[in-house]
Amino acid sequence: MVLEVVDVTKEFTGVRALDRVSFALEPGEVHALVGENGAGKSTLIKVLTGVHRPTSGTVLHRGEPVEFARPADAQRAGISTIHQEVNLVPLMSVAGNLFLGREPRRFGLVDRRRMNAEAAEILGHHGIREDVRRPLGSLAVGAQQMVALARAVSAEAGVVVMDEPTSSLEPREVETLFSVVERLRGRGVAVVYVSHRMDELYRICDRVTVLRDGRRVHTGPLRDLPRIELVSMMLGRTVGDLREHGATAFGDEHRAATEPVLEARDLTSGQRLRGVSVSVRPGEVVGLAGLLGSGRTETARAIVGALPLDSGTVLVGGVEVGSGVPGAMRAGIGMLAEDRKAEGIIPNLSVRENIVLAALPRLSRFGVVSRAEQDRIVATFVERLRIKVSSPEQKVSELSGGNQQKVLLARWLCTQPKVLLLDEPTRGIDVGAKAEVQALVDELARDGLAVLLISSELDELLDGADRLLVLKDGAVVDELVGDQLTQDNVLTAIAAGQPAAEAS
The missing domain is CATH 3.40.50.300 (P-loop containing nucleotide triphosphate hydrolases)
Incomplete structure (x- = not known):
């Protein structure tokens, strides 16, 4: 050996x-x-x-x-x-x-x-x-x-x-x-x-x-x-x-409301985004499909205020979102980033501190944050997301990758967002944890949360999304819904750079 x-x-x-x-x-x-x-x-x-x-x-x-x-x-x-x-x-x-x-x-x-x-x-x-x-x-x-x-x-x-x-x-x-x-x-x-x-x-x-x-x-x-x-x-x-135990794929049909809670109109940023428009209704899961570099992550980052725009508008509930990430957070937008190590967890802080980080402004009263309220929120999400942790005070860096991902998801959920952007939420997660995250997202959508889902796994998008936008070279080339949600249509749109129906 x-x-x-x-x-x-x-x-x-x-x-x-x-x-x-x-x-x-x-x-x-x-x-x-x-x-x-x-x-x-x-x-x-x-x-x-x-x-x-x-x-x-x-x-x-x-x-x-x-x-x-x-x-x-x-x-x-x-x-x-x-x-x-x-x-x-x-x-x-x-x-x-x-x-x-x-x-x-x-x-x-x-x-x-x-x-x-x-x-x-x-x-x-x-x-x-x-x-x-x-x-x-x-x-x-x-x-x-x-x-x-x-x-x-x-x-x-x-x-x-x-x-x-x-x-x-x-x-x-x-x-x-x-x-x-x-x-x-x-x-x-x-x-x-x-x-x-x-x-x-x-x-x-x-x-x-x-x-x-x-x-x-x-x-x-x-x-x-x-x-x-x-x-x-x-x-x-x-x-x-x-x-x-409820760990099914996203797959339920959501009864989406008529008016979008999120509208992103004509987002343009150099060659990375070229007039991308996205809308998501309450209770709806909208997927973004495309190859690496197609503009999927850039679209999410632009919506949350992390990517500077040359032009374009983001609205939540019909109201234009303020500038930058703080403006997006105040409007009720949360984002689970693709790279949890570089843009997510703070390794030297505890699980408790990582979870409540985004909610601190809401929890603060005259500059003082209630520890009892922190503990209550953390206990709720540790149980709900089945986060394996010895104690809320354990360093988040000591958790497995899947449990770190759940901590980040808990961080945004405790802000009570209206819109949740998920960039590769099951990346590097095993079968069991993946099913749990998928079931949780499905549950959140049923409760009325608007979800924008990005994944490099086509099956995950086809099973989980009510609508699917296909991107190529920073632009939306097709929108698929209902019976149109097939692997062939997605691949055809990506290859042709135009709607699958026209390419056929």
């Missing part, structure tokens, strides 16, 4: 995140690691990569016991990680990020000409044709993720950990990723592959380990395991049980 943990337990304050878990990687295998959010996947990865030291148990590298005190120790041992959220330096150049910590040198100084040339060559093998001197943060999220992938596999690692690597990628980039995985397998590199997308797992993975509530419940060949059994193991209950 190239990497192994034996009977590893990891405890935090009041929480046992891993309970006597054993996990082994063979050279040249692609090993799927799956489980609900809070199952222990992230904690196990952090033990493997030196972020956490186990409370008890043993970590073996090539058969020898090791103690990784920090991630740099694991990296020196040949263990690279591609995180779900890009974990690089946005203000540094693409080349600088690619060679960070191992820059080529000449006469003791960084040889930038050589570094740039080698970076361009490496990225070219991964289908990236960007100027490597540009700041990494100026690239699209998908391109940044491909840079992180190139960095990990170019480090001559013996183990590569991929945590939801395709969550920000376009189909072309996903195919490039799969080609890279095959090359790694051919070189005898072991890959730990974490994903909630079943098609990906069954396409490229050899074995699977299932975690639930911090324990390992299964390890074995993936091809021998029917998908329904894999889902059942992850959830600890049958799919029928899940439906019985």
Whole structure:
């Protein structure tokens, strides 16, 4: 085995995140690691990569016991990680990020000409044709993720950990990723592959380990395991049980009111948005479909006041919204951003502080915020959203990604919004948590909330939206409703850049 943990337990304050878990990687295998959010996947990865030291148990590298005190120790041992959220330096150049910590040198100084040339060559093998001197943060999220992938596999690692690597990628980039995985397998590199997308797992993975509530419940060949059994193991209950508890897809038809609560008219911002108009009625879920860079996220950011506009108007209840994010919040608009790490959670604050953050102005009386009222609100949403937390005072950074997402959702819900913009709300979330979030959004719409839903998963949009706007190159090219909501119509509109009916 190239990497192994034996009977590893990891405890935090009041929480046992891993309970006597054993996990082994063979050279040249692609090993799927799956489980609900809070199952222990992230904690196990952090033990493997030196972020956490186990409370008890043993970590073996090539058969020898090791103690990784920090991630740099694991990296020196040949263990690279591609995180779900890009974990690089946005203000540094693409080349600088690619060679960070191992820059080529000449006469003791960084040889930038050589570094740039080698970076361009490496990225070219991964289908990236960007100027490597540009700041990494100026690239699209998908391109940044491909840079992180190139960095990990170019480090001559013996183990590569991929945590939801395709969550920000376009189909072309996903195919490039799969080609890279095959090359790694051919070189005898072991890959730990974490994903909630079943098609990906069954396409490229050899074995699977299932975690639930911090324990390992299964390890074995993936091809021998029917998908329904894999889902059942992850959830600890049958799919029928899940439906019985209300965790269904969005799918109900909403009885939307006649007048829109949200109207965005002719939003224009350079080449990013070109005359986009969106309206959402109370109790309606409107979806935004399109490829990465089509203008979906830019539309949401413009509505919430985070993207400067050249022209256009946003109205809530027929009243024009004030400028910037504060104006949008006062009007009753909330937004769950795509990148929860960079634009969502405040990692050093507690779950309580993260939840009540947006509601503080409403809770304040003469500059004093009632702690009792904070506690009441937090307790309500922790229970309603089934947030797994040892205490409201636990740091939000200690929660799993799915539970962090629920904390952010609770933050906006406690402001009692009229409109909720959801940008990739189920990104990186496992089957169980995804169904819970979808059921919650459906419930919120039934209660009269207007919802704008953005997702890169077409099935999620088709199942969840009452209407669907298709965007391409910053403009709306089609609007689909009722029987028109089909995968073929969406793909045709995206490809043709015009309504599917006309393209047909």
